[in-house]
Amino acid sequence: MIRLNHVSKMYGEVIGVNDLTIDLPDGAFGVVGPNGSGKTTLINLMTGQLRPTLGQVEVFGSDPWRHRRLLRRIGLCPATDVLYPNVTARQWVTYQVRLHGIEQRQCRELALESLELVGMTANMDRPMGTYSLGMRQRTKIAQAIAHRPDLLILHEPYNGLDPVGRYQMTELLKTWATDGKSLLFASHVLHEIEAITSSFLLIFGGRLLASGTASEIEQILADTPQEVSLFGPDAPALIHRLADQSWVESLQLLDDRKELRVSLRDPVALYSRLAEWVNEDGLRIERFQTADGNLTAVFESLLRHHRGET
Template sequence: MNAPKSPSNASILVEHVSKWYGQISALNDVSLEIYPGILGLLGPNGAGKSTLLKILSGELTPSIGSVSIAGQDFAGNPSLYQHIGVCPENDALWDEANGFQFLVGNLRLQGWLTIDAEKRARELLDQMQLSQAARKRVTGYSKGMRQKLRLAQSIAHRPAFLFLDEPMTGLDATSRVLVTDLISELAADGTTVVFSSHILHEVEALTKEMVLIHQGQLRARGNVYEIRELLTDHPLQLEMTVSDPRAMATSLLQSDHVVRVEFNPRKEGSLTVFTQHQNRFFEELPDLLKSAQVDIQRLKAEDEDMESVFKYLVH
């Protein structure tokens, strides 16, 4: 039986943290317990995710409040830094070095012996599928290659705590799978991972545990299913392209879960559906299509972006 979660067994404890820049509040009275495993910080751009990650990693000091890691107060405790790995959102690589030199140099700064640093660098380059570019100058790396090198640097010294700001930025589909698997393996081995994203499905791919942040405040916390419950009644706007839009509209309006239907005169066969019960609507959609006797060519959610979701949650 798993022990109940409480502040006493949290890896990281954040207590009443606020951060101000002059008159601007970036974080407002944030309290959070973070446990071993993977926690996703989810929110629109400008929500305060990066500020929170910078405070967790020690890059920023909170205006008020405290952060403790592994039971130790972060303030005035530089020994904790050796146990922390960070991949910030902004790209700041040593462009004149090659990938191998960059990783070795960072490990040497961590106090690693050259022979050990070189071995570890080769392991990471192979793991990130960058071995072919190991001797290529970083300035010639693509955006995706640079992101994988930054991720490699963040885990090179085998940190116990890993903070990743938008880790999937610039990655293609294959690299996203690679990085997702890597982060999952690190967590399974005991690393506490906190990462941010403004894209819901990115968070879902990595963890069941997430925190919703909006305007510097924590709005909700839970597993994916609990958060989904919060979004169940989020008014969803769907654009459909069908073979007979009038027949489809007639069928849709028979549903208790459809608020209204609008035709899109600029797009042939297109109509927009508004529903406040998206899960129930999707369950019912096959029957509605069958009733209308139409073929569907396209179905796209128009307002699933995080900004619209958060506007719904906080108003």
């Protein structure tokens, strides 16, 4: 479905994405990466909005930059908001479909169908300036699916949705994926993607750090030193316990000596002994944070793995 062959994109001297090689078959995939990791650049390359500085991009076998007809098969829901305050959702979605060159009457039907699918029928004749963020988000999804694309690309689609809206969106995307259509879902929140698909691309600093299922990525992480932070007034007192351990890579005192950051080759060894040390030495440790709760730390671990430092 999507093939990137050693693709790099430069913005002047800034690297957007760096030597990406990806070969995705049809299916549902999550693109995970913190803000500024290169997700938008990747999406823009896949949708022909940017021309790669180096390498080749192919979507459904064609170069999206050269062949604009390909856009008929792609639906994009960008992260940016829609700011047409005096236009109704029905007018806007119909207009968007019309810009594909589809006949006017069919555009109206397709727009109505897609707005119904996202639960906007009751409000579709109101100006979009009166919509809540969640309603605008649903309208954005409607314009992305209205022309019945083969590939749906979503960028932070849960922005602004309340819990009910999130549930409905998840169900909609699950149905999309189970109907055999392809889906690419970019987010910086891992669990949003996990609800839809178990296949991920992890991007950081414009590089593809890992790809595969959640368990495959967990295996990579298991082989990679991970950072654990211990918080509390007695955190520095753990240094003499940790310094001698062979599974400790490095120790770092931060935040006015109240945070001890430990880089570990074997986190389980720490977990099994920490309670015992705290108890024996009578230490006050208030909080314990693993890399799992901090996506940036996971990405930094993967980046070290990617560079061959582990």
